[in-house]
Amino acid sequence: MNVNFEKIDQVNATLTISFVEEDYKNDVKKQLAELGQRRPLKGFRPGHVPASLLERNFGPQVRSEVIDRKVSHALTEYIVNNHVPVLGEPMLDKDTKVDLNTEKEFSFKFELGLAPEFDVTVDKSVKVPYYNIEVSQEMIDRQNETLRKRYGxxxxxxxxxxxxxxxxxxxxxxxxxxxxxxxxxxxxxxxxxxxxxxxxxxxxxxxxxxxxxxxxxxxxxxxxxxxxxxxxxxxxxxxxxxxxxxxxxxxxxxxxxDAELNQEFFDNVLGKGQAATEEEYLSKLKDMLAAQLKNDSNYRFTLDVEKVLRDQVGELEMPDEFLKRFLASRNEELDAEKVEEQYPTTKKHLQWQLIKDKVAKALSVKVEVEDKMRLARYFAAQQFAQYGMSNLPDDVIDNYAHKLLEDARSSNDIEERAFDDKLFAAIKQAVTLEEKAVTVDEFNQLFAEQ
CATH class of the missing domain: 3.10.50.40 (Chitinase A; domain 3)
Structure with a gap:
């Protein structure tokens, strides 16, 4: 077997895998013999079917399965061992033609889209704005009024x-x-x-x-x-x-x-024993609002980080035509016009993912099991809170969190969110924050100006 990698340009390449009969014939004989044991032909005992008869009945099918496995293994092995930065998945070249019935030597040519090479710096020389949103008395009063009505x-x-x-x-x-x-x-x-x-x-x-x-x-x-x-x-x-x-x-x-400002109300809002007086309750309420606003500040930080790093890296060259063909191959409903329409958004997302992955590697960011569980518990508590069920026992939250992680789709979403949370937390520590105090209105205006 021969594997030949040829780089066409910085972001496109081909990988050709060639076989001669010696590369696969023993595997074919072995699989045919096993087939004779499992599926004996009429008139023959298991293991006593002549090889020529097995070949005539099952040869092309078995040869196809063996070669398919060898091609897949060789393709994966080369990419992994040589650290080829593949985007999407390798696609068989449209000119590759194979006839298993008449040919004994085969050649499979694959097109590869490659991730571009680039550098990105994330250290104290990089400055990113960070907006601290002030908690006003009006916000405290409004939230207090809302909570008193909710628990009234x-x-x-x-x-x-x-x-x-x-x-x-x-x-x-x-x-x-x-x-x-x-x-x-x-x-x-x-x-x-x-x-x-x-x-x-x-x-x-x-x-x-x-x-x-x-x-x-x-x-x-x-x-x-x-x-x-x-x-x-x-x-x-x-x-x-x-x-x-x-x-x-x-x-x-x-x-x-409206609920009275008493111990029962304080416990319902904050949890048992968290506040004993109106002053303590209002102080905790301010902290709650500050925590909620911190989430908004952190979200804005992710947008500003993206802008700063994209500006630093510049426009990344991508294997555009390969990626368009790859998108079309993955979804039969996408015609050429729809691919052209969707590709700019896909390209932008993929470029940003490449930058994030490079930064994550530089900052040693990895998602651990406990990261996913912690986030799953948070999502579980949030879902219960939507239905007015707060301060639930830990075992109830844990059980629902495990169910979220058992579902493939929600588990994948949680892992992506956990990755982003850890990545931006690491970036926040690595760069220089240009902190600015703003009101809610000033903060909202930042989005209106985009």
Missing amino acids: KQVPGEVAAEDSMLRGSLVELDAEGNEKADGIKAERTVISPQYLKDEEQKAKFVGAKVGDVVVFNPGKATGGNENEMAAMLNVDKEQAAVESDFSMKVDEILVNQ
């Missing part, structure tokens, strides 16, 4: 607000505004004005008092959604397509009462 409760009230719940009985009305004979009636219906889709209908409930009668149109209030109308009128969906007005006698109003 509903209590009986006399006047309905937009977020109140009104209970009462519904009666269908005729064109004159009187109770309709054989019309729909619904007892103990619940309506919350904030969920009504029509502002005029919503306004009829806001300000209503216990004992009031509100006349409204369910069709307009629900935007004609028959499922919502059926639930409101307590009827089947088929009966819900009505255009009549209804009256609702308000029997009960439940209003939202």
